[in-house]
Amino acid sequence: MSGSDYSGSEFSGSDDEYVGPRGGGSSAAAARKIVNATLQQAKKSERKAQAWERRKGESSEEEEYIPTFEEIEDNDVPEQSIQQMEEERKRKRLRKDTKPFQRGIIRHVVLVLDLSEAMLEKDMRPTRFHAMIQYAQEYVREFFEQNPISQMSVLGMHDGLCIRVSELSGNPAEHIAAILGLRTPLNPQDFSKEPKGSPSLQNALELARATLYHTPSHGTREVIIVFGSLLSLDPGDVHQTIRACVRDRVRVSVIGMSARLKICAEIVNKTNAGDESEYVVATDQELLRELLLATTTPPVVRATKSAEEIAPPESAAALMMMGFPSRVIEETPTMCACHGALTTGGYTCSRCSAKVCSLPITCPSCQLTLLLSTHLARSYHHLFPLRNWAEVSWHRAREKGTKSCMSCLTPFPEVPPDGISGEQQTNGHGANGRIHGKVAQKQSNDDEEQKASESSRYECRVCESHFCIDCDMFCHMVLHNCPGCLSKLDTPAEETNGIGDMEMTG
Amino acid sequence: MNAIDASEHHQRVDESVPPSLLAIVLDTNPHAWAHLSSTLPLATALANLLVFINAHLASGNGNSVAVIASHSNKSCFLYPTPAPASPQPRHNATNGDVDMNGTADSTSYSVQDNPNKYRPFANVETGILNNFAKLMEGTKESHLTATPTTLIGGALSLALSYIAKATLLNLPATSSTEEAMLAIADPEATHSSYVSLASRILIVSVSGDLANQYIPVMNSIFAAQRKRIPIDILKLAGDTVLLQQASDATGGVYMKPERPEGLLQYLMMAFLPDPTARRSLVMPSAGGVDFRAACFCHRKVVDIGFVCSICLSIFCTSDLPDNLCLTCGSYLSLRAAQSNPPALIPKKKKKKKRVGGTDSATPGGSTPAGSNTPMHS
Ligand SMILES: [Zn+2]
Numbered sequence: 001m002s003g004s005d006y007s008g009s010e011f012s013g014s015d016d017e018y019v020g021p022r023g024g025g026s027s028a029a030a031a032r033k034i035v036n037a038t039l040q041q042a043k044k045s046e047r048k049a050q051a052w053e054r055r056k057g058e059s060s061e062e063e064e065y066i067p068t069f070e071e072i073e074d075n076d077v078p079e080q081s082i083q084q085m086e087e088e089r090k091r092k093r094l095r096k097d098t099k100p101f102q103r104g105i106i107r108h109v110v111l112v113l114d115l116s117e118a119m120l121e122k123d124m125r126p127t128r129f130h131a132m133i134q135y136a137q138e139y140v141r142e143f144f145e146q147n148p149i150s151q152m153s154v155l156g157m158h159d160g161l162c163i164r165v166s167e168l169s170g171n172p173a174e175h176i177a178a179i180l181g182l183r184t185p186l187n188p189q190d191f192s193k194e195p196k197g198s199p200s201l202q203n204a205l206e207l208a209r210a211t212l213y214h215t216p217s218h219g220t221r222e223v224i225i226v227f228g229s230l231l232s233l234d235p236g237d238v239h240q241t242i243r244a245c246v247r248d249r250v251r252v253s254v255i256g257m258s259a260r261l262k263i264c265a266e267i268v269n270k271t272n273a274g275d276e277s278e279y280v281v282a283t284d285q286e287l288l289r290e291l292l293l294a295t296t297t298p299p300v301v302r303a304t305k306s307a308e309e310i311a312p313p314e315s316a317a318a319l320m321m322m323g324f325p326s327r328v329i330e331e332t333p334t335m336c337a338c339h340g341a342l343t344t345g346g347y348t349c350s351r352c353s354a355k356v357c358s359l360p361i362t363c364p365s366c367q368l369t370l371l372l373s374t375h376l377a378r379s380y381h382h383l384f385p386l387r388n389w390a391e392v393s394w395h396r397a398r399e400k401g402t403k404s405c406m407s408c409l410t411p412f413p414e415v416p417p418d419g420i421s422g423e424q425q426t427n428g429h430g431a432n433g434r435i436h437g438k439v440a441q442k443q444s445n446d447d448e449e450q451k452a453s454e455s456s457r458y459e460c461r462v463c464e465s466h467f468c469i470d471c472d473m474f475c476h477m478v479l480h481n482c483p484g485c486l487s488k489l490d491t492p493a494e495e496t497n498g499i500g501d502m503e504m505t506g
Numbered sequence: 507m508n509a510i511d512a513s514e515h516h517q518r519v520d521e522s523v524p525p526s527l528l529a530i531v532l533d534t535n536p537h538a539w540a541h542l543s544s545t546l547p548l549a550t551a552l553a554n555l556l557v558f559i560n561a562h563l564a565s566g567n568g569n570s571v572a573v574i575a576s577h578s579n580k581s582c583f584l585y586p587t588p589a590p591a592s593p594q595p596r597h598n599a600t601n602g603d604v605d606m607n608g609t610a611d612s613t614s615y616s617v618q619d620n621p622n623k624y625r626p627f628a629n630v631e632t633g634i635l636n637n638f639a640k641l642m643e644g645t646k647e648s649h650l651t652a653t654p655t656t657l658i659g660g661a662l663s664l665a666l667s668y669i670a671k672a673t674l675l676n677l678p679a680t681s682s683t684e685e686a687m688l689a690i691a692d693p694e695a696t697h698s699s700y701v702s703l704a705s706r707i708l709i710v711s712v713s714g715d716l717a718n719q720y721i722p723v724m725n726s727i728f729a730a731q732r733k734r735i736p737i738d739i740l741k742l743a744g745d746t747v748l749l750q751q752a753s754d755a756t757g758g759v760y761m762k763p764e765r766p767e768g769l770l771q772y773l774m775m776a777f778l779p780d781p782t783a784r785r786s787l788v789m790p791s792a793g794g795v796d797f798r799a800a801c802f803c804h805r806k807v808v809d810i811g812f813v814c815s816i817c818l819s820i821f822c823t824s825d826l827p828d829n830l831c832l833t834c835g836s837y838l839s840l841r842a843a844q845s846n847p848p849a850l851i852p853k854k855k856k857k858k859k860r861v862g863g864t865d866s867a868t869p870g871g872s873t874p875a876g877s878n879t880p881m882h883s
Pocket residue numbers: 336337338339340341356357358
């Protein structure tokens with residue numbers, strides 16, 4: 001059944017419904033880009049206005065940065081209560097793409113940090129450099145939270161060269177220590193890598209390419225560049241390097257600062273099969289953090305023609321051998337294979353019985369990937385996302401007669417008696433009460449805008465339970481389960497979280 | 507550690523004991539309790555649980571409790587009592603969530619005005635007993651024959667959302683909703699700026715195989731981990747690796763007592779201390795934890811498995827029909843089934859080795875010395 005879900009045509013077909021920075025490179029996406037471009041000016045000013053707001057409001061969830069061009073509907077404001085506006089704003093954070101996309105779950109990411117003079121600018125507090133160091137640590141933590149079986153390496157563009165900050169590995173502690181070491185070296189003898197000189201995009205790309213060269217073909221190869229400068233001092237022809245990156249299936253995302261650069265746009269365009277949405281510019285500190293954290297969501301696997309040409313079909317998916325070791329507790333300390341330190345417990349490799357301290361890890365002695373099955377399960381919500389819940393009209397609320405939230409028992413506002421309230425009769429039947437003229441055409445489930453509900457109820461379309469806004473947020477951003485669906489046997493749970501569930505029992 | 511960052515300046519230091527919310531998930535699976543009836547009938551277990559709840563409520567003024575039944579056909583709140591829905595009689599009004607709420611006019615137990623009973627205790631007791639009786643009344647034979655297991659995933663999800671909401675409500679009134687949002691999304695970022703509600707979940711489990719709810723339970727575990735909610739497990743019967751992993755991942759207590767009739771003792775000694783107290787106590791530890799995974803094809807427990815890179819399904823063999831993933835149907839190359847060699851070995855060498863090794867899954871392939879035996883003859 002699900003075989004068809006994953007077929008290539010399905011993905012290219014659904015591309016056009018996908019709005020967001022990680023969208024595929026289909027023509028529909030390109031068309032949308034034009035719309036984006038025209039609205040960009042408006043967006044820019046709006047972002048500025050919200051900068052103070054984001055300071056507290058941003059979340060490090062896997063939500064994506066959602067272009068908000070659809071939001072302004074001034075004529076609507078008077079009839080909305082403050083509470084509704086608040087709820088609406090919250091719901092904007094919900095993921096728009098709750099369709100099960102094929103995502104690159106096993107990622108190999110090279111994070112390139114700009115350590116050039118431009119990072120000494122003080123438009124971020126205290127400097128761009130310090131802000132970046134701080135967010136980069138946060139990024140590493142969030143990245144491994146979201147992508148536990150992925151690998152990462154950190155590079156730095158420093159004084160014309162590209163330096164290796166940390167090796168490709170799956171250990172977040174290592175990367176965080178290395179990033180911190182940029183500012184305060186671990187060894188007193190080492191010099192701290194304060195920003196100096198010019199950056200070189202070519203050197204950075206070459207080193208990133210070399211780092212990713214040996215990674216297995218079933219994983220993604222991504223380079224994420226935080227680029228503060230407005231210039232790049234390259235030793236040779238950067239276009240050759242770009243071509244080499246395209247050949248090696250390296251996808252480059254650039255997070256610029258202050259202004260767009262032609263060369264960055266070109267790099268992103270070429271390596272993302274014509275899609276330039278991976279090139280974003282952070283105009284302030286909060287946006288930088290937001291954009292950086294947005295890249296922790298596994299990218300949608302492109303099924304466009306060009307991607308197929310580059311990657312032969314058999315290299316796209318692979319069966320990986322993995323070990324699931326059990327934890328041992330020992331009376332006497334023994335040497336661990338990863339650090340060579342004496343410890344009294346750890347995990348023994350399923351194949352060679354070497355002892356390692358932490359998981360996930362590649363066995364230092366036999367190279368088997370060792371992890372917990374929970375690490376795999378952590379990525380399932382990307383593969384089988386929870387569908388968005390619908391707003392509930394007064395009409396519908398009366399029909400269902402719900403008095404309190406299904407999962408937290410908070411009482412809902414009373415349903416006004418029939419026909420009296422200032423109820424909107426736009427769409428009497430079904431769960432979607434508030435539909436604004438423009439959006440009304442595309443009612444198809446998950447694509448519609450996430451608006452506030454007039455009755456403060458949100459309904460799961462599958463189990464028809466009603467929830468409050470807080471539970472809506474919690475279930476979609478943290479839990480990824482519908483408490484209603486899972487609490488009833490009669491409801492086929494497969495339809496929400498269960499796609500894989502069903503498969504697994506079979 | 508960050509000298510320049512000034513965000514930690516106005517920390518409110520409150521010395522009082524943080525209020526504690528205990529969410530108890532009671533597995534009421536009739537099949538499993540039937541097996542236990544000779545040693546620990548459900549009625550006795552419930553009585554013990556009530557004593558334990560009272561002890562929890564008594565140990566702090568701000569303490570609160572929520573009890574959720576994980577039954578065979580539904581999971582629902584036993585306490586607090588959910589407000590019953592009153593759907594308008596309409597052509598399309600299905601049973602919806604009516605059945606789980608029951609009606610409020612049930613008079614089987616009512617809060618007696620017993621002056622000798624602490625009022626909150628009485629409230630909790632009558633609430634739980636009423637709802638429990640309703641749950642049992644509502645259980646039909648058809649429900650029992652439908653499944654031998656319990657809806658632990660739903661109960662866990664209910665408990666987690668309830669805790670999330672309670673945590674939100676517990677935030678100081680001064681904090682904006684923005685901050686509340688942040689607390690939902692990322693507990694680490696906002697920790698220690700307020701005395702948060704210390705919540706934990708206790709699962710009293712009697713059912714065995716929960717593998718059919720693998721993904722929901724796993725999602726719940728991660729949510730608990732993110733929100734730093736320990737999940738304690740008291741496993742009276744049956745065995746699931748899943749729940750042991752839940753307690754291990756969230757830093758909870760896992761206990762599988764030999765003698766279930768001592769339930770109250772176990773509850774009081776192992777599960778009463780809240781996370782703050784646990785730091786200064788020696789808690790029972792699970793010791794070695796079995797982290798092996800079950801393969802999706804035969805439900806065999808494996809320690810080395812083959813994982814589809816697309817959907818992350820685990821298989822016990824690399825020998826799949828037509829090399830197609832059984833779950834998602836993608837074509838899987840076995841090339842990479844072998845663990846990737848160290849980065850320093852040049853590509854040519856790797857190829858040679860692959861030709862030499864007939865069995866692609868043999869681990870010996872990565873030891874270079876082993877493949878060159880013909881040299882000696
Ligand atoms: Zn070690």
